[in-house]
Amino acid sequence: MAQRTALIVYGHQSSGSFNAAVLDVAVQELTEQGYRVIVSDLYAMNFRASATRDDIIGDLKNSELFQYGEETMHAWMQGRLSDDIVAEQRKVEEAELVIFQFPMYWFSVPAIMKGWIDRVLTQGFAFSLEKIYDNGVFKDKKAMLSFTTGAIETMFRSDGINGDINVTLWPLQNGTLHFCGFEVLAPQIFWSPAHCPPTVRTTMLEGWRIRLKGLLEEKPLTFAPCELFDCSFQGGFMLWPKVREERELQPYGITTGHHLGKSVPPDNQTKAQPTNEK
Ligand SMILES: Cc1cc2nc3c(=O)[nH]c(=O)nc-3n(C[C@H](O)[C@H](O)[C@H](O)COP(=O)(O)OP(=O)(O)OC[C@H]3O[C@@H](n4cnc5c(N)ncnc54)[C@H](O)[C@@H]3O)c2cc1C
Incomplete structure (x- = not known):
């Protein structure tokens, strides 16, 4: 049987961070389960976040009015996307599970990870007019968000000061992951690791390890x-x-x-x- 592949798109600057500890648990656990685990460590890779003309090799279709979506779709069809984008697209193609591991920044992903989303999930490769949502390109793959927050859980309840976490997650989970067809697994949320006792952090990591054991059998959102x-x-x-x-x-x-x-x-x-x- 072919080895299964998991891709972890990882966005934290520090190897001593709680995010790094969460990443380590996932790599260890999935490897133990027989996965080939690929980590795209975005800061270590110095992954470029901005979507620009440099993402297209060679001539543009319309150099007078640069339209990133049109040009990258055209370049994808002709195999003229920049090497760093192509490398990430290969990883996505190979993976049956994609985990995004990050600290929540401004109710969303850090800019470097948003850049990965903008640049890697190009039209043609990740979606088309006909292939979206449950008819989407990646409908045979699973994806999930795994993230830490500064906020404590009650702040993200529907009556908490930040408002309902379900609303916060809708753009990423519906507008990005499900839009491209992924079956979206429930997010793994590590509430406020910087403001809880060490024992709670250890328990959170252990809970993640246990969840990973049955992750692929979980019913999606x-x-x-x-x-x-x-x-x-x-x-x-x-x-x-x-x-x-x-x-x-x-x-x-x-x-x-x-x-x-x-x-x-x-x-x-x-x-x-x-x-x-x-
Ligand atoms: C630009 C920006 C925007 C932000 N926006 C938001 C927002 O919108 N909403 C929000 O809630 N928060 C927000 N934050 C806060 C941010 O989400 C948190 O700071 C982050 O999630 C904390 O995760 P960390 O991995 O950086 O924690 P760290 O500070 O790295 O770690 C927390 C603690 O865990 C310890 N630790 C590390 N490894 C282990 C281990 N193996 N076992 C046990 N403990 C360990 C560390 O030593 C540390 O004491 C924002 C922060 C920034 C910089």
């Missing part, structure tokens, strides 16, 4: 399947009227984003739902 929408420009990519009518009778919206003005399904972006309800 729930998103709204494309079939619920009229995916045409005429239909505006909106819910089919019949689906909307049916939903009116339900207590919750479909997802965190598709809340339909109702209550958001509980823990939609943080836990796999216990039922098969979509």
Whole structure:
């Protein structure tokens, strides 16, 4: 049987950090399970975050009006993307599991990791007009966010000062990972490791090790399947009227984003739902 590959896209500057400890646990545990583990250590690689003309080798399609998305799609088709992007795309192709390991920066990923997302997940390679969400390019792969915060957990509750973590995670988990087709596993959140006792940090690392043992068997998060929408420009990519009518009778919206003005399904972006309800 071919060896399974996991890619960890890692974004922390310090080898003594808690993120580094979390990374080490994942590398050890997945390796023990027989995975080939590839780590893209973005700061160590000095990975370039900005999406520029330098990402395309050779002539541009339209040098008068530079459009990054158009040009990188064209370059991808012709094998003219820069070497650092191609190397990362190969890793994604080989991986059945992609873990993003990072400290939360401004409710999101650090800029260097956003740069990886902007530059590596190019049109054509990671999505196309026809291939998005559950019909997406990476629908046979799994991905997840694993991150640390400065905030304590209660700050990210729906009645906490930062607001609901489910809302915070929607852009990355739906707008990036699920958009490209990945099945998204529930995030691993290490709340405020800098402000808790050492024993709590040890327990968090142990919990992560235990979770990794069954990670690939976990049910992914729930998103709204494309079939619920009229995916045409005429239909505006909106819910089919019949689906909307049916939903009116339900207590919750479909997802965190598709809340339909109702209550958001509980823990939609943080836990796999216990039922098969979509
Ligand atoms: C630009 C910026 C924006 C930010 N935005 C946000 C935000 O929007 N929301 C938010 O909540 N936070 C935010 N933060 C805070 C940031 O998320 C936290 O500082 C970060 O997540 C902490 O993780 P760390 O790995 O850097 O912790 P570290 O400070 O490296 O580690 C915490 C503790 O763990 C210890 N440790 C290391 N290894 C081990 C080990 N093996 N076992 C046990 N303990 C160990 C370390 O010694 C340290 O005492 C932001 C920070 C910056 C710089």
